[in-house]
Amino acid sequence: MQTHAKKLLVVITEGALEKLLARDVRRLGAHGYTVSDVRGGGEHGERAADWEADRSIRMEVIGDEAVIGSIAEHILATYCPNYAVSMYVSDCGVLRPHKF
Amino acid sequence: MDVVVLFFLLGLGARLAGSDLRLPEALYEALSIFLLLAIGMKGGVELAGQPLATVGPQAIAVIALGVLLPLVAFPILRSVGRLNRFDAGALAAHYGSVSVVTFAVAITFLTSRGVDYEAYFPVFVVLMEAPAIVVGIVLARRGAPGKPVAWGALAHEVLLGKSIVLLLGGLAIGWIAGPAGVVPIKALFMDLFKGVLALFLLEMGLVAGSRVGELRRYGVFLVAFGIGMPVLSAAIGIAFATAMSLSPGGTMLLATLAASASYIAAPAALRIALPEANPGLSIAASLGITFPFNITLGIPLYSHMAGWAATLGGR
Numbered sequence: 402m403q404t405h406a407k408k409l410l411v412v413i414t415e416g417a418l419e420k421l422l423a424r425d426v427r428r429l430g431a432h433g434y435t436v437s438d439v440r441g442g443g444e445h446g447e448r449a450a451d452w453e454a455d456r457s458i459r460m461e462v463i464g465d466e467a468v469i470g471s472i473a474e475h476i477l478a479t480y481c482p483n484y485a486v487s488m489y490v491s492d493c494g495v496l497r498p499h500k501f
Numbered sequence: 502m503d504v505v506v507l508f509f510l511l512g513l514g515a516r517l518a519g520s521d522l523r524l525p526e527a528l529y530e531a532l533s534i535f536l537l538l539a540i541g542m543k544g545g546v547e548l549a550g551q552p553l554a555t556v557g558p559q560a561i562a563v564i565a566l567g568v569l570l571p572l573v574a575f576p577i578l579r580s581v582g583r584l585n586r587f588d589a590g591a592l593a594a595h596y597g598s599v600s601v602v603t604f605a606v607a608i609t610f611l612t613s614r615g616v617d618y619e620a621y622f623p624v625f626v627v628l629m630e631a632p633a634i635v636v637g638i639v640l641a642r643r644g645a646p647g648k649p650v651a652w653g654a655l656a657h658e659v660l661l662g663k664s665i666v667l668l669l670g671g672l673a674i675g676w677i678a679g680p681a682g683v684v685p686i687k688a689l690f691m692d693l694f695k696g697v698l699a700l701f702l703l704e705m706g707l708v709a710g711s712r713v714g715e716l717r718r719y720g721v722f723l724v725a726f727g728i729g730m731p732v733l734s735a736a737i738g739i740a741f742a743t744a745m746s747l748s749p750g751g752t753m754l755l756a757t758l759a760a761s762a763s764y765i766a767a768p769a770a771l772r773i774a775l776p777e778a779n780p781g782l783s784i785a786a787s788l789g790i791t792f793p794f795n796i797t798l799g800i801p802l803y804s805h806m807a808g809w810a811a812t813l814g815g816r
Contacts, residue, residue: 417772438526446715446781450526451708453663454768454784483776 404494407501408469409461413439413487415448416456418480426460429475430468432501435461445485457485463493463501505609506796508699512706513793517713524704532701533765536605537664539690539697541671544623546683548676551621559745563625566741566759567632570597570734575640577730582722584782590641591771591778595787596730597633598763599626601664602705605698606796607757610804611750618750627668629758630766631659637767638774650774659770705792712789719785727790731760735803739810753800753807760799762787 412422419436426434439459440450448457462472469490480486495501515522548556571593578589604626611618638650659665675683683690716724738759742752764787772780 415772417769421773447711449711451523451704451711452529453765454772454780455708480776484772 402496404496405498407463407493407495407498408466409463409491409493410469410473411489411491412460412462412476413441414458414460414480415484416453416458418484419458419460422460422476422480425475425479426462426472429472431462431464431472433462443485443487448485463495465501502797503606503609503613505606505695505699505702509702509706509709509793509796512703512708513710514706516707516710522707524700524707529701529704532697532704533663534667535690535697536694536701537601537667538671538674539694540601540605540608540623540626541668541673542675542683542690543671544621545672545675546678546680547620548624548672549679556621556624559747560624560628562741562745563628563755564632566738566755567597567629568636570737570759571633571636571640573733573737574730575637578726582726586645587641587775587778588782590637590639591767591775591780591783592637592726592786593640594634594637594771595764595767595783596734596762596791597629597636598631598767599629599758600761600763600787600792600795601626601668601765602698602701603761603792603795603800604754604758606702607754607800607803609695609698610800611753616750616753618748618754622751622754623668623672625755625758627665627672630665630763634659634763634767634770634774637771641775641778655770655774658773659766662766662769664766702796709788709793712785715781715785716789719782723782723786724790727786728794731762731791731795731799732802735760735799735806739803739806742807743810743814749807749811752810753804756803756807757795757800760791760803761795762791764788764792 423434437459438450439457440448441457442448448455450456462469473488473490476486476488574593574596575589578584578592579586582589584592642650735756738756739752742755747755764784768780768784771778
């Protein structure tokens with residue numbers, strides 16, 4: 402099986418940012434993204450997803466290194482100063498490179 | 502004490518005792534949609550019989566009340582609480598906006614005592630949701646550096662948010678269908694209302710209980726503000742209600758609306774419009790202190806206050 406090297410960006414953050422992030426990653430060149438509801442805790446306290454204002458999301462974006470890099474830098478500059486954000490990048494292999 | 506409040510106390514007690522009881526998130530969503538629609542529809546049915554000449558001027562007064570409350574809260578938060586302008590603006594917005602569930606508990610309080618009120622009150626709930634949020638943001642942003650507020654996106658967030666869409670939608674459905682039209686769905690939306698409210702309050706007790714621990718972090722001022730501000734707001738609400746010639750039941754409802762603090766629409770809007778504000782502070786105050794205070798002690802107190810005002814006014 403032949404795979405093609407891409408980068409996977411995972412952003413775990415506040416539910417309030419979902420619409421803004423979805424718009425930003427598209428604008429910065431991502432072909433798509435996946436969002437799931439999650440809960441957890443960190444330096445901003447516990448986020449148990451008990452009601453609307455307590456929701457957290459996990460957004461996954463796969464793309465070329467350059468695109469993922471610009472998205473990550475944008476998030477660092479725009480959202481990290483004031484919002485609860487955990488973010489990491491890892492290598493991944495995809496089967497259909499044109500999709501990403 | 503009303504039976505629905507006992508459900509709230511059960512949730513609160515369970516969480517404070519360390520129980521990990523959780524209601525499924527989907528149930529919470531479904532119950533809140535039900536409550537908003539039912540409250541809106543009940544008001545809409547009654548609105549059909551009201552002349553616009555009565556409701557119009559009252560509506561303008563209610564919007565003015567929504568604008569005034571954050572203007573009262575902000576200087577208190579800045580000077581007494583020594584909060585920065587962002588936290589003060591955010592808290593002022595939460596306390597000027599309204600909590601629909603607190604309103605629902607106030608309605609059941611009046612209904613169980615057989616007290617009449619202006620049945621189109623849900624219109625006022627809709628009208629009081631947004632003004633304070635706008636005022637709070639303007640107070641915080643005035644003269645401060647930083648990105649300008651994206652008012653278009655904010656209007657979308659608030660005006661098309663769950664509470665306004667469902668309350669207004671329910672009002673429209675009730676108004677169009679009329680008393681005869683809603684009969685087929687009455688068994689679901691009207692007869693089950695109190696049971697659903699009880700379940701929802703169990704969940705709210707759990708949520709409020711998990712916020713109480715955070716209060717220690719924010720100190721005495723926040724606790725004092727969380728109790729003092731609603732009582733002050735209720736007094737202002739009663740003054741407005743008297744000027745609007747509302748019934749004693751309506752006076753108590755407007756006092757409760759003024760006293761209630763938002764924990765759904767305001768946090769969502771402010772997280773985007775005022776990212777610099779600490780959301781934990783507003784939530785700890787509105788959900789950890791003011792909501793429990795209002796539904797246990799506040800509502801009976803506002804009922805008394807409305808009674809005293811009526812006696813003073815010779816009504």
